[in-house]
Amino acid sequence: MIAQEQKPIEEILGYLDGKQKVVVMGCGGCATFYHTGDKKAVKEMSERLRKEGKEVTEIILPLGVSACEIDMSSKYMEKKRRAIENADALLMMSCGDGVQVVAEYIEERIGATIAVVPANDALGLVGGGPRKFKETCQMCGQCELGKTAGICPLTACGKGLMNGPCGGVREDGKCEVDPEKDCAWVRIYERMEKLGELEDKFEVMREPHAWSRAKRPRLFEIEEPVKPVSAILGSLPSYLTLLGGPEYKEEE
């Protein structure tokens, strides 16, 4: 999920300077997970904006739906179409992707030109929980994990080296940049040692990473369009297993 935290309120108010009528929109995906765009966060933000003299004309809460899944989240927006058209700004409580997807929809599909401003800072694709999370993948487009014992050095190494460790490893195997973080290459070494891959994989040079696959902005198209309803239905058997139902079996 996309880790995120709310920006300082002064910064948010700065973006809303001179904008009186504001629509506040949350996100039912990662921003709900990280409490930066859930019902409570949106409510608290609206109260704060009112205290600052703003007119919060509408709240949009795409419950259970990520704002970036615009095919679904737009259904919530369409219900508040008039408020969006009449607003001076929409404060988007999601990651930067949600901000831009929603702004594009408002401009192109609703036909309104209003400022869509961010309330959050996105901090990366992370895993873990329930309290501590770690960034492990930067979605570079050319996965190197097969060469590095399943630990991504582009992300886990402070320098993103394909052939570490560097000379800056601390006494306790931590990174020169941040004593809180493990040296990724010491981890890779130890994991390869356990896997018996040291000679074959550690001492050989990995070619420089091919950054051409991360040429931004990346556009992506799939043959079969996203169908949220069938995706939900497709997941049902595993939910049932989780709830104590029959074990999911691959169909013959």
Place this chain on the structure above:
Amino acid sequence: MGDEVYSQLMKELSEGKFVFTGELEPEKAGDVEEPIKAARELVGLVTACNVTDNPQSFAYVSSLAAAYKIQLETGMECIYQLRCADRNRSALLSDILGAGVLGLKNILALTGDHVALGDTPDAKPVYDLDSTTLIALIRRVVDEGKDLAGNEIHNPPKLHVGAAAAPGAAVLKAELAKVRRKIKVGAEFIQTQVVYYTEVVDRFFKELGKVDVPVLIGIFPAKTYAQADFFDKYVAGVDVPPDYLQNMKETKAIKDKEKRKEEVDRVNIEFFTGFLEHLKDTPAAGCHIMAVGYPRIIPELKKVME
């Protein structure tokens, strides 16, 4: 690796001489007068000098420009340090070709300290290549006349490439595997991080195993107690012996400047005589003396090896 020798450094190393190299640091300035002055003092004392590339990620005069000027004006052969922290593979290639054009003969390929530790911490760290792939790039340019993408290079430069090693690395086995990797891709000489303990040197050579490239052990005779203390406290993988530190500390109490200098020299000569004597019984091919601005100590150190 080709057998051709393009530099005095590689010539002396291939002849089996015990080689001393020094170090010069360009500054944050619009000129390179200081390192040129320092180079003049080292001519005849060392075979070649490293010219540092933004050490500790503090941005200084380009090591390429500095190495060129130093070599031109003093005749001191330079080992052009080139780090991956600030340049992508295209810029590195441009600088490698530029080094050849400017008459430089040796490059030390480094990853480089993280930019967040330097004086411009908001800079974007590059690390498109690392020390290993930079060595591979240089060898491909020199040996095959091609860059990493396979593009042909007309009239490729004749350069030697060296690598760094950290004998005191916290996780030595991983460091040594990396050093062997750098040798495999074509490093022609090794210069190590500063070492003060002979035990560290011995363990390094023993665990590295037999390698067919010359290794120059890094030493740092400190000019002041503060320098020695800095290495001990802040440089990863470097421990300074307490006795040496204590002896250096005691020189601070000497009021008379000349007498203090004499005592500092005495402490260093005593310590490093033992250290260098020990090196004679190791595979070390030379010594990389990183004591910037302390040339008067070098003749004393060289005497030990004669």
